[in-house]
Amino acid sequence: MSYHRPQDLASAYHLLAERAPRLLAGGTDVYASSEGPGRPDGAELLDITAIRALHGICPSPQGWRIGAATTWAEVAGADLPPALDALKQAAREIGSPQIQNRATVAGNLCNASPAADGVPPLLVLDAMVETGSLRRARMIPLRKFVTGPRTTALRTDEMVIAVHVPASAGKGASAFEKIGARRHMVISIAMAAARMVTRQGQITEAAISVGACSPVARRLTAFEKMLKGTAATRIADLRPHLEQELAECLSPIDDLRADAAYRAHVAGALVLRCLARAASGATSQPESEGEGP
Numbered sequence: 001m002s003y004h005r006p007q008d009l010a011s012a013y014h015l016l017a018e019r020a021p022r023l024l025a026g027g028t029d030v031y032a033s034s035e036g037p038g039r040p041d042g043a044e045l046l047d048i049t050a051i052r053a054l055h056g057i058c059p060s061p062q063g064w065r066i067g068a069a070t071t072w073a074e075v076a077g078a079d080l081p082p083a084l085d086a087l088k089q090a091a092r093e094i095g096s097p098q099i100q101n102r103a104t105v106a107g108n109l110c111n112a113s114p115a116a117d118g119v120p121p122l123l124v125l126d127a128m129v130e131t132g133s134l135r136r137a138r139m140i141p142l143r144k145f146v147t148g149p150r151t152t153a154l155r156t157d158e159m160v161i162a163v164h165v166p167a168s169a170g171k172g173a174s175a176f177e178k179i180g181a182r183r184h185m186v187i188s189i190a191m192a193a194a195r196m197v198t199r200q201g202q203i204t205e206a207a208i209s210v211g212a213c214s215p216v217a218r219r220l221t222a223f224e225k226m227l228k229g230t231a232a233t234r235i236a237d238l239r240p241h242l243e244q245e246l247a248e249c250l251s252p253i254d255d256l257r258a259d260a261a262y263r264a265h266v267a268g269a270l271v272l273r274c275l276a277r278a279a280s281g282a283t284s285q286p287e288s289e290g291e292g293p
Contacts, residue, residue, distance in 0.1 A: 005047040009161070012048060013134045017157045021046040025069050026102035028095065029111040054106075054161065059293035063167040068106035068160040072118070073097070075105065081293075082281045084165065086121035086174035086193040086274070093117050093178055096185050106160040109142070112150050115212040119146060120193035121176050123219055124207035125169040133158040146216050167293060172197035172205060173281025177270040178212075181257060188212040189258040190267045194274035196232070198282040203227045203235075208271055213252040213263050220245050220271070232279040236272060243268050 004021060006012045015021060021044035024030050030045075048054055054069035057078050064084070066075070076091035094100055094108065094117050108118040109129065119142070127142040131154060138158070145153050154160065174195035180186030190212050197205035206227040211217035223245045226238060252263035 003045050003047065005050050007050050009051055009053055009132065012046060012051060012159065013132065013157075015046050016159060017134045019044055019046075020156055023048060023110070023159055025049060025104040025107045026071065026099075028099050028103040029107055048159065061167065061293065062164075063170065064165040064293060066105050066163045066165070068162055069104050071101055072103050072105065072108075073100040076100065081170050082173035082285065083170045083195055084121075084125065084174065085281065086124060086176035086195065086278075087118070089176040090117045090121045090178075090191075090193070093176070093184075105163055109146065109163070110152055110154065110160060112146050112148070112152050112216075114149050114215055114217070115188045115191070116146075116217075117176075117178065117188060117191060117211070119217040120191055120209040120211040121174065122163065122165075123209040123217055124174060124193045124195040125165045126207070127169075128164040128166070130161045130164060131155075131158045132161045137161075139164070143219065148215050169195070169207075170293065173278050173285065175274040175277035175281070177273045177277075179266055179270065187257065190252075190263050190270055192267065192270035192274045194271065194278045196227075196275065196278040196282045198232050198279065201231055201233070201283065203230050203232055203279075206275075208275070210246070210250060210267050210271065213246075213250040213267050215251070218249050220249065227275075232283060235275050235279065239268065239272065242271060246271075 004015050024045045024047045049069055054067045056067050058065045072091040072094045076088050108116050122142050129140045129145040131138045176193045178188045178191035180189050192210050195207045206224045208220040209217050223242050252260040254260050
């Protein structure tokens with residue numbers, strides 16, 4: 001068994017194809033899943049943290065590129081527009097500051113926990129996941145990348161290179177809310193993210209997602225459409241429609257943290273909180289702002 005730490009993507013791709021090692025970035029999920037000291041499960045490890053191309057947040061006319069090995073602390077401290085506030089807020093909720101300084105964006109997605117805090121805010125940003133291997137490069141919508149609890153669309157010879165947020169998602173403002181058994185360093189019972197664009201007090205664009213209430217985080221597409229043209233001050237009037245969609249598209253479970261009925265109830269409250277905060281941020285921006293990087 002071996003530990004590999006390549007300096008470039010080409011070397012990493014060859015190791016993936018030839019030896020099928022387990023990928024390691026921050027290690028906060030990999031080592032936590034280990035049953036004993038040393039390498040998790042005795043597997044070969046491919047540490048990607050020395051590959052410079054996998055680090056950092058880069059704006060461009062096309063949007064924002066977030067390298068796979070970028071830490072959540074870097075996300076939280078980045079200079080990003082209000083449309084990406086939900087992502088920064090979620091970054092501050094992922095474990096302790098020590099974890100945030102180690103855990104990576106791609107690691108959170110590839111671990112594919114139903115309670116992964118990074119997924120709902122990236123869903124409302126229409127994020128794409130860039131993967132690479134010796135044979136192919138792919139761009140996969142995040143909604144198709146996470147396929148179930150602990151499962152993704154990633155193939156055995158592939159690795160995540162970056163997460164891309166399109167410039168079109170840079171409009172408006174966003175917010176993230178979660179609830180757990182305590183205020184900090186807790187696995188989510190339920191969480192929500194929302195992004196909103198307004199014009200003259202009317203909602204022109206809305207994106208909403210809910211996590212920890214189904215096998216994968218879900219966008220509330222029907223409710224998003226219903227919000228268009230609604231006054232930002234009248235969102236709460238549509239709560240019956242919100243609750244109907246939550247009942248139709250979510251499948252919360254009973255576990256040690258909460259029962260299904262509580263998750264279903266609190267999800268609606270979190271969505272309304274996110275929408276109120278996003279509306280406040282969106283209406284405070286001049287109409288010409290929030291058009292991208």
